[in-house]
Amino acid sequence: MGDRGGAGGSRRRRTGSRALSQGSGGPVAAEEEVRDMGAGGDAPAPDKDKDGDDDVGSGHWDLRCHHLQDSLFSSDSGFSNYRGILNWCVVMLILSNARLFLENLIKYGILVDPIQVVSLFLKDPYSWPALCLVIVANVFAVAAFQVEKRLAVGALTEQAGLLLHVVNLATILCFPAAVALLLKSITPVGSVLALMVYTILFLKLFSYRDVNLWCREIRATKAKAKAASSGRAANGGAAHCTVSYPDNLTYRDLYYFLFAPTLCYELNFPRSPRIRKRFLLRRLLEMLFFTQLQVGLIQQWMVPTIQNSMKPFKDMDYSRIIERLLKLAVPNHLIWLIFFYWLFHSCLNAVAELMQFGDREFYRDWWNSESVTYFWQNWNIPVHKWCSRHFYKPMLRRGSSKWVAKTGVFLASAFFHEYLVSIPLRMFRLWAFTGMMAQIPLAWIVSRFFRGNYGNAAVWLTLIIGQPVAVLMYVHDYYVLNHEALTAGA
Ligand SMILES: CC(C)(COP(=O)(O)OP(=O)(O)OC[C@H]1O[C@@H](n2cnc3c(N)ncnc32)[C@H](O)[C@@H]1OP(=O)(O)O)[C@@H](O)C(=O)NCCC(=O)NCCS
Numbered sequence: 001m002g003d004r005g006g007a008g009g010s011r012r013r014r015t016g017s018r019a020l021s022q023g024s025g026g027p028v029a030a031e032e033e034v035r036d037m038g039a040g041g042d043a044p045a046p047d048k049d050k051d052g053d054d055d056v057g058s059g060h061w062d063l064r065c066h067h068l069q070d071s072l073f074s075s076d077s078g079f080s081n082y083r084g085i086l087n088w089c090v091v092m093l094i095l096s097n098a099r100l101f102l103e104n105l106i107k108y109g110i111l112v113d114p115i116q117v118v119s120l121f122l123k124d125p126y127s128w129p130a131l132c133l134v135i136v137a138n139v140f141a142v143a144a145f146q147v148e149k150r151l152a153v154g155a156l157t158e159q160a161g162l163l164l165h166v167v168n169l170a171t172i173l174c175f176p177a178a179v180a181l182l183l184k185s186i187t188p189v190g191s192v193l194a195l196m197v198y199t200i201l202f203l204k205l206f207s208y209r210d211v212n213l214w215c216r217e218i219r220a221t222k223a224k225a226k227a228a229s230s231g232r233a234a235n236g237g238a239a240h241c242t243v244s245y246p247d248n249l250t251y252r253d254l255y256y257f258l259f260a261p262t263l264c265y266e267l268n269f270p271r272s273p274r275i276r277k278r279f280l281l282r283r284l285l286e287m288l289f290f291t292q293l294q295v296g297l298i299q300q301w302m303v304p305t306i307q308n309s310m311k312p313f314k315d316m317d318y319s320r321i322i323e324r325l326l327k328l329a330v331p332n333h334l335i336w337l338i339f340f341y342w343l344f345h346s347c348l349n350a351v352a353e354l355m356q357f358g359d360r361e362f363y364r365d366w367w368n369s370e371s372v373t374y375f376w377q378n379w380n381i382p383v384h385k386w387c388s389r390h391f392y393k394p395m396l397r398r399g400s401s402k403w404v405a406k407t408g409v410f411l412a413s414a415f416f417h418e419y420l421v422s423i424p425l426r427m428f429r430l431w432a433f434t435g436m437m438a439q440i441p442l443a444w445i446v447s448r449f450f451r452g453n454y455g456n457a458a459v460w461l462t463l464i465i466g467q468p469v470a471v472l473m474y475v476h477d478y479y480v481l482n483h484e485a486l487t488a489g490a
Helices: 006-012 015-023 027-038 083-108 114-121 129-152 158-182 188-228 251-259 277-315 318-355 372-378 381-397 402-425 431-437 439-449 452-489
Strands: none
Touching (some): 083 277, 114 188, 114 277, 129 188, 129 251, 158 402, 188 381, 372 381, 372 439, 372 452, 381 402, 402 431, 402 439, 402 452, 431 439, 431 452, 439 452
8 A cells, every 4th residue: 555656657757758759750769769678678778877877878868668577467567456446346336325225215115123132132122031031140150259269168079070161161051042942921032142151151251160170289289399399489479469369359350251251261351550431431332333234224225135045045046036135135244243242342342441451452454365264263352362262272281283173173163152042033944053063164165165355255255145145044044934933733
């Protein structure tokens, strides 16, 4: 982008000679031609003669207008400033989407309806089952805390502690799932939100247990070392403002972790020195704006496209199905990009700023991914960090191969993706599970056959096309299961 001069600059330096050289082709030009040839034709001849004066025979005028040079689009030219073309792409994108926007408005009118959004969360204004579920989640956090407290003082053996944690963690997954499946008053959207809270709680308490266990192991090793070299002075750790095990076992510390924008527990999180009010305000405004935008785009753009896709699916009209899929890919992808920014930049930064949580690496440059592996390492850092720290590395340390450990992580991730979709929809189709597991062969194919920009394009393509395929599959099955069954019953 900064390469503004480039080849264009070198051309402009020579424009002064144009008027003179066009009119004359005499001895001076001939002399120059000879000199250019003498240089082997590799590069344009220098503008000055051997005495350092201006060109021979032209005084201070340069009579040449042609030089040995490549066209800008040739890769040999080394030209890389395509800023204008990028702007053109943006202008074209805005124009074509403005047309789509108008077409959509003419066809469907205004579909955005904030009241309808409320009905997605609540069936009955006097019954808030999802919120009740979220409040009950505290019980499991407190249970994990109490187990850790007893383990720290040796009131529980490690085996008994492990058993209690396993029961607690299993209940965290089973209890909300049972409620979501059995309770008729809970809506699918309310159910997704409650299950997400429970999934996050599961991952956090898993990490909480692991880190406290590691601390106990370190404490035991230190105690042995201390006993071996008794009399050596303490290292003065108490003078630091850091917390050491088991002083971290307080409700304040637990709840700081539960609300902090991370899934990995630490005794001493890095903290930012103060709350930046303007930064926080910007993030809050972004949250508000992008929430509205996402809801508007889903109601106005995605829902009608999905509804129009049902007939081709019913008739098994493949060409129309593909056409619908490609049509859905645009709003779906746009909403996903907005969702990414909304969640990973606006929301997590707002929470982090409020809590003075210092580590703001919630995402890395996944948009430059040239491989599927790079994408999964960089798009969702909280989940990737948890997977790597609490699942992948422990498996490697126990002697599993990298391939087995990676497959294990993707299996767990596939399970949670399916859990978050199937239970709220009360429909088990395994599309999300398959989509996640397909990442392993996909990663191999992309790394084997595509490199550089082609690899990057392949990653974008899988993101743009893969997601609407899964969305259409679920919506189609949900539609068939609920609406067609109802019509048949009527
Ligand atoms: C599975 C996954 C964790 C693998 O991560 P990866 O970075 O590709 O794995 P790598 O083999 O390159 O190494 C990861 C870490 O293990 C370490 N490691 C490698 N071999 C090791 C060994 N034998 N023993 C201990 N550690 C080892 C590496 O040093 C590296 O450490 P670092 O992260 O501190 O640098 C990652 O692909 C992932 O997070 N996948 C799931 C993502 C997901 O489901 N996200 C859901 C988002 S909605």
